[in-house]
Amino acid sequence: MSENIPADQSIDAARVPEDAITASILAAVAEHRLPAGTKLGEQALSDLFACHRSNVRRALTSLAAQHVIELQPNRGAFVATPSPEESREVFEARRTIERTLARLAIKRARPEDIAEMRRLTVQEAEARARSDKPAELRLSRAFHMQLSVIAGNSVLRQFLTELTLRTTLILGLYGDRGSSSCAKDEHGPIVDALEARDEARLVALIDEHLAHLEAGLDFDCPANRAMTLAEQLIPQRPL
Amino acid sequence: MSENIPADQSIDAARVPEDAITASILAAVAEHRLPAGTKLGEQALSDLFACHRSNVRRALTSLAAQHVIELQPNRGAFVATPSPEESREVFEARRTIERTLARLAIKRARPEDIAEMRRLTVQEAEARARSDKPAELRLSRAFHMQLSVIAGNSVLRQFLTELTLRTTLILGLYGDRGSSSCAKDEHGPIVDALEARDEARLVALIDEHLAHLEAGLDFDCPANRAMTLAEQLIPQRPL
DNA sequence: TCGCCAAAGATTGTCGACAAAATTTGTTAG
DNA sequence: CTAACAAATTTTGTCGACAATCTTTGGCGA
Structure with a gap:
């Protein structure tokens, strides 16, 4: 074999x-x-x-x-350069799918699954502490994907794979300014709710988390897109 | 231009x-x-x-x-030949997404949208009356897709495009026997609920509709797959 | 008669070359 | 000095041919 x-x-x-x-x-x-x-x-x-x-x-x-x-x-x-409208739709789709994933995960999460989630939040906090943005982004995404793995629906998991990536693109375009987004540890309480099998709280926390992310977007100031030569060659001084 | x-x-x-x-x-x-x-x-x-x-x-x-x-x-x-497990996941994903689409559609449906939905149910009933299976399948799918158009979220619409197709495959593999599935007009009441802007009823009807479809599947008897030569050459007599 | 092995055939995968289109560069006129 | 046009270059799209792999066919021996 x-x-x-x-x-x-x-x-x-x-x-x-x-x-x-x-x-x-x-x-x-x-x-x-x-x-x-x-x-x-x-x-x-x-x-x-x-x-x-x-x-x-x-x-x-x-x-x-x-x-x-x-x-x-x-x-x-x-x-890809998601439009504001597309961004709204992506977040709406994410809320829909992650809500269901949360409910499924509550029914199926084993102790080792919860430990893995906890481990990801810790690693993410460490990455944030040392200002390692790439690792932070990667681990934040891994956290949400792990929830979909626990939920055990590969169709929804694949949808979320796409949506989290598109979300990352959107954050790069319209977010991340003003130190909002993932500044605090919003993932820790989510693991707590999952461990407590508190469905209402878990769904509410995830909704809040995604709403918070979306609220931090600033469509008027689309920075962080592909830089032109001028932008790359003439660096603006740091404050 | x-x-x-x-x-x-x-x-x-x-x-x-x-x-x-x-x-x-x-x-x-x-x-x-x-x-x-x-x-x-x-x-x-x-x-x-x-x-x-x-x-x-x-x-x-x-x-x-x-x-x-x-x-x-x-x-x-x-x-594609969806497995029973995959079928379950596809239906679960459909329920999730169509529930949200229903809620969105209630907020946005204009009179002409509802008229279009009504027209699709009528055409579908006509196709069923004349035993035109292909047209019935096509119109049933068009009904669900129209709901996603009204909802106005192209991300979720695209997900549903894929899911309805996979559902059709699944029905061809495991369903359609015993005259279950779309035998009755389950779409009509859905339009009624949409027109009445009765969210609870609409969501319940869609859930029931999809649950009914899924319940009609028979995984023990996977007929309707690609026929072998023997099956094609030696026709079994009709009852 | 049945099962296994080898050759022949058919199908998929990969590559390089050429055609078409867009971008860049250079030139000239106003 | 600017704008517009034209040549040159780069980049994408398409095609046919060949290599690799799988499937089928035919043959052999137990």
Whole structure:
């Protein structure tokens, strides 16, 4: 018997070059290293990953299907730039799905699941303490994804995979200013409610958490998009 | 100014061959013309649509991303065969999403929206009266999709597009026997509740409707999959 | 007669080359 | 000095051919 191959794409260590490309781009977007609007040229990527351009092409179409990038005919691939309207819809969809995931998770969470959630909140707090933004983003996303794993519905889990990524893009575009967003530890109380099997409290906390995230967005000041040359070459002085 | 091109793929009349292929396969699956497990050969499709094999390839990867077909490496593309577990998850996801869509639709439905819903139920009843299964399936799906259009959230609408298709596949595999499923007009009362802006009733009706569909599944008797040669050549007599 | 192995055929996957389109660069006129 | 036009370059899209893999067919021996 041959070993089972995990269906989900894990960061790095990919079986085929196509997966390495998608994983790298996904990770870069998830950690705010690739700003919205960045052009992803085919040749640049095929050079980087030392593979044929057809692999790059497949990876890009796959990412486009997840709304992580946008394909413009005869123009190329760009990191997606969600509109304010789209952002609203993404948050609404997230609330819907995470509410259900929370209810499911309450019924199924085992002690080790809760311990894993707790561990993620601790690691996230550590990352925040040392101002490691990429790790913080990654762990925050992992927290929400872990909830979907516990819930045990792979369809909803896959939807949430896409939605959390799009949320990260949105935060990069419209949020993160004013130290709002994930400043405090909002995940800790969520684990508490999950451990207490307090469904009403858990759902309320998640709703609040997502509402808080969304309320922190500022659509009038869309910074953090792909920088032009001028912005990159003429650095504005820090306050 | 050039005209805007509708982003959603409509049946037939496609801009590029790739869209024609995806639309045709989607329509065939949505009307139970393509049973689960059917092999979709690349050359067969490129002959049918008189296009290059690369177009077929793109169409197939797109369909695989929507879980309508399954791509097996070095083996080819097959119409997806959802497992009982996957079926349960799809229905759970549908309930979650349609509940929210119902609540949103109540807030936004205009008179002409309700008229359109009513019109779809009438057409569906007519199709059922003349035993036009494909039209019935198509119109039933259109009913649910129209609810998502009224709700005005394109993210959730796209999720539902995928879920309704997968549901149709599931019904073809495990359902439709014993004249259950869409035998009665369950859509009519839904429109009534929507028109009355009765949120509790609307949500309850949709929950019931989906639960009824799911309850009609029979996982022990997975008929209607891709027929083997023997099944196709030796017809069993009708009762 | 049944099961196993090998060859032939068909299908999928990969690659490089060319065509089409867009972007950039350079030039010239106003 | 600016704007507009044209050439050159870069980038994307398409195609056909070949390699790798799987499936089927035919043959052999137990």
